[in-house]
Amino acid sequence: MRVGILTGGGDCPGLNPAIRGAVTRGIEFGFEMVGLEEGWRGLLEMKTMPLSLETVDSIVAQGGTILGSSRTNPFKKKKDGSDDSELAFENFHKLGLDALIAIGGDDTLGVASKLYEKGFKTVGVPKTMDNDLSCTDYTFGFDTAVTVAVDAMDRLRDTAKSHRRIMVVEAMGRNAGWVALWSGLAADSDWTLIPEVPLHLKEMTDQLKDSYARKRFGIVVASEGVNFLNVPESDRVQLSEKSQAIFAEVEDEAKKGGKLDNFGHPVLAEQKVGPRVAQIIENETGVETRHVVLGHIVRGGSPTVFDRILGTRVGVKAAEMVKDGEFGMMAALQGMDVVAAPLADAVGTNKTVPPEWFETAKIFFK
Ligand code: F6P
Secondary structure, X not given: OEEEEEEOOOOOOOHHXXXXXXXXXXXXXXXXXXXXXXXHHHHHOOOEEEEOOOXXXXXXXXXXXXXXXXOOOOOOOOOOOOOOXXXXXXXXXXXXXXEEEEEEOHHHHXXXXXXXXXXXXXXXXXXXXXXXXXXXXXXXXXXXXXXXXXXXXXXXXXXXXHHOOEEEEXXXXXXXXXXXXXXXXXXXXXXXXXXXXXXXXXXXXXXHHHHHHHHOOEEEEEEOOOOHHHXXXXXXXXXXXXXXXXXXXXXXXXXXXXXXXXXXXXXXXXXXXXXXXXXXXXXXXXXXXXXXXXXXXXXXXXXXXXXXXXXHHHHHHHHXXXXXXXXXXXXXXXXXXXXXXXXXXXXXXXXXXOHHHHHHHXXXXX
């Protein structure tokens, strides 16, 4: 059996452990394992590499992905209305693939699910630092991202204390606030802003004034996906004119429409959440405030033990699912077990932060 394997979408630590898991278990079953390079681009351009025990030796400790990644989308409509899906189907056959393991988040797995609906034997492995994939309790990449963010915040607290400043940390996570919320809880933030909860900015800045009066520094973490249009009117009118001008800017940008990626997601870095939150805090509190955009830093480096083990387990399970003919399914962590869950269910709706999590975080905004 010839089994392809690819990693698509934003990279994250844990991809190499997952590749190692699938390849090692696949070789045990007598499969020929072949890597498709740079996500779905590898299928469209037929860029492949052989995968052996030597190729995956020691990669468990490496960040990134030895296969490369991209946000190539074979179903993306071009200007003339066509897409590359027929080419993907053709190349699947040309490459002599009997099955394909796709490691990715909702976009990559969405493509795997569509291919399965067209009769191709695909199996999914969930990954994303955003932790926003349904049907799985955690995705690898998330634990490492939070660990790096917490380390950054611990460092920023030192400099905030020295300079009697407030530091705002912008964390990735797309439209789910998992990374910001967990980092904030673990690093004792004075406030956390996540996309799932309306932005009570007046309440935040009042709270920051109180805590600043006591301890003379502050740390705020804001998810890149927070929407300034999600500030309740009652809150907004209490802010200074300078801060309100920021909302007008955001409204203007929203009307124009921003840059989208190949899967139609807005490029959230363009929303300038960190700088804008810092500006609002400085306007409202009068405390010197700085911001730091963590960006891609949290996606690099060696995976944590949790991500190494989770990546390994879901990779191993994917090879077992190929052997057992469980196609159109994804290797999911449910409780302590790794089980097969339907790809179509996993990619349907994102898993966002339940509001009660925010209530727990709020206990510590003191
Ligand atoms: O989905 C993972 C993620 O890191 C998001 O948190 C972020 O919005 C996006 O990818 C950034 O994408 P890119 O690497 O294409 O800039």
